[in-house]
Amino acid sequence: MSDTTAATERPASDGPAMEVRFRGGGFAPQSRRWVGVAVFVALVALVEWGTRAGWISPLTLPRPSDVFGTFVELWNSGLLFKHLGPSLSRLAVGAALGASAGVLLGVLIGLFSYVRAGLVPLVAAIFPIPKIALLPLFVIWFGIDEGSKYALIAFGTFTPTVVATYGAVDNVDRSLIRMGQSFGLSWLSIVRKIVLPGAMPGILSGLRISLAIAIILLVAAEMLGAEYGIGAYILQAGSLYDLERLFAGVVILSLLGVIVSAAIAQIERRVLGWRT
Structure with a gap:
């Protein structure tokens, strides 16, 4: 039996073929620059709030x-x-x-x-x-x-x-x-x-x-x-x-x-x- 015939006689229960996502990226880093900016802004905002609220001394951090x-x-x-x-x-x-x-x-x-x-x-x-x-x-x-x-x-x-x-x-x-x-x-x-x-x-x-x-x-x-x-x-x-x-x-x-x-x-x- 040829491969073509075998392919056509595949049972219907197998369902439609699903696309498999390629996972060969080789651990390539992806750019997430906004994360670093967000962390920096959050840290600065925390220090600003802390110095204005008084629980960070101005003699320690301006x-x-x-x-x-x-x-x-x-x-x-x-x-x-x-x-x-x-x-x-x-x-x-x-x-x-x-x-x-x-x-x-x-x-x-x-x-x-x-x-x-x-x-x-x-x-x-x-x-x-x-x-x-x-x-x-x-x-x-x-x-x-x-x-x-x-x-x-x-x-x-x-x-x-x-x-x-x-x-x-x-x-x-x-x-x-x-x-x-x-x-x-x-x-x-x-x-x-x-x-x-x-x-x-x-x-x-x-x-x-x-x-x-x-x-x-x-x-x-x-x-x-x-x-x-x-x-x-x-x-x-x-x-x-x-x-x-x-x-x-x-x-x-x-x-x-x-x-x-x-x-x-x-x-x-x-x-x-x-x-x-």
Whole structure:
């Protein structure tokens, strides 16, 4: 009996064929941006209500409305850009130096055994050192001006980027490399077409952590010998116990972190589109 005949003689009790929903999404995350916005708005509203009701002391948390008013004053007076401009410059230069050097060295460690044998113990030795503790040393070496701030941010960005990069290179699927070798690809082609694209998700994840560390070190560096900068602004507000100004500076840092994370996410969408 043919398959067609068997299909036509199917019992009527089976009922009509039902469409089965495809469930092969591979745990792909779905965008739910409104959830994060709703949580943030609810938290701010809760703090505002708590400070106005009196069960949150104004000496502990200022009203979010007062913090927003301080932020508006900073914007209108031009002080926001006087503090934000130097901070962005220091962050961009220091993070670019540290991240680029970290990615380059991490790739070399992942590809060459002699480089790995010589530098992995050194990286493992300096990685746990609190980078803020090295700020006085950098001041002695590079002076109290911009050089020490660039050096601290670059060094703090460098070490986690190295660790993330050579770990990402190690995690590239070796069967893909063997496949490239079997097709006669050169060593440089395998690195460019297989190793680097396969390691890119881990590298970008490491950059997220490295840039967050860079923002923390930026604040620490600006609290020493800086007239303008978000860190200097927060230090001035803290010394005067001006909570509104203090929290306004913290909000600026938080927004800066969100912008950096969003920029990394855009790079991931463009560079890692092959994963979808």
